[in-house]
Amino acid sequence: MVEQRAPHLVVLTGAGISAESGIQTFRAADGLWADHPIEEVATPEAWRRHPERVLRFYDARRDQVRRARPNAAHQALARLERHGFRVSIVTQNIDDLHERAGSRHVLHLHGEILKARSSVDPRLRYPLPRGGIRLGDVCDKGSQLRPDVVWFGEAVPHFVDACEIAASADLLLVVGTSLAVMPAASLLEHAPLDTPCVLVDPEANALAPPGVTRIGQPAGQGVPTLVRHWQREGRLWLPETLVGAAT
Structure with a gap:
């Protein structure tokens, strides 16, 4: 040893x-951004404008990760x-x-797709052993949970x-x-x-x-x-x- x-x-x-x-990768021709422009699902601005769309996108990615081996x-x-x-x-x-x-x-x-984190305190992170994140799911400080991933511009x-x-x-x-x-x-x-x-x-x-x-x-x-x-x-x-x- x-x-x-x-x-x-x-x-x-x-x-x-x-x-x-x-x-799926991001940069392949049939990758993640083929149907989802970065600006719509992976930026702080997208989160402020359309949080439901962002959550749906990452829920789908989370399901894909859970199926992978x-x-x-x-x-x-x-x-x-x-x-x-x-x-x-x-x-x-x-x-x-x-x-x-x-x-x-x-x-x-x-970051880690199988975790959620607070929108106001990145130190507050929560495992997601199943399911996803919904609007109304909040951290211990009462703030909406978001995916624990680093978005473009962060x-x-x-x-x-x-x-x-x-x-x-x-x-x-x-x-x-x-x-x-x-x-x-x-x-x-x-x-x-x-x-x-x-x-x-x-x-x-x-x-x-x-x-x-x-x-x-x-x-x-x-x-x-x-x-x-x-x-x-x-x-x-x-x-x-x-x-x-x-x-």
Whole structure:
């Protein structure tokens, strides 16, 4: 078993890893915004103008998340942690697939769809084990509940925490993200300069910035392959044969 003072794997996950579990992405041609313009469902202004529409949109997304199941990539990362590796996950996704797979150290940059929060005090958050949010559902301060997600135009409350996690990385693994969504994309800049960074994504060759190792495979293929290597060796490393074959 690898001790907790062993090298620290920090994983940044995006929509691509959840898409393999059947959750729609935002940027695909048939994605979430195809029928729902951002301005209508995912901004503070939309919430003020049409709260019912916003709640319906997120109720539908919540149902989709509940039906989804963790895939091979989620399971591999959880297995690596159970094997004794030090693993921290920073995710742009608002689903709970990492947790359901068994990962224990997960930071949600953009909130969690299976929780509600107060409209006046973001510290007041409530789990939604079933059902959704209705107009008239209020927090302990009497304010309407809203989805516990970060809307466009809102600050990312856990970004400082994510930067601190990235700064402690001995290896940074990026999975299923275009590295185009700010401020999450800037997390790579907070890792130590000599920290190796790997991008696992079918479009890795086109997406990866200079200096980032590219593994052009789906998350469900590339991540389990890396995890098997790390488990077998008992350490974090990048086998040249794997990287050379996948780029």
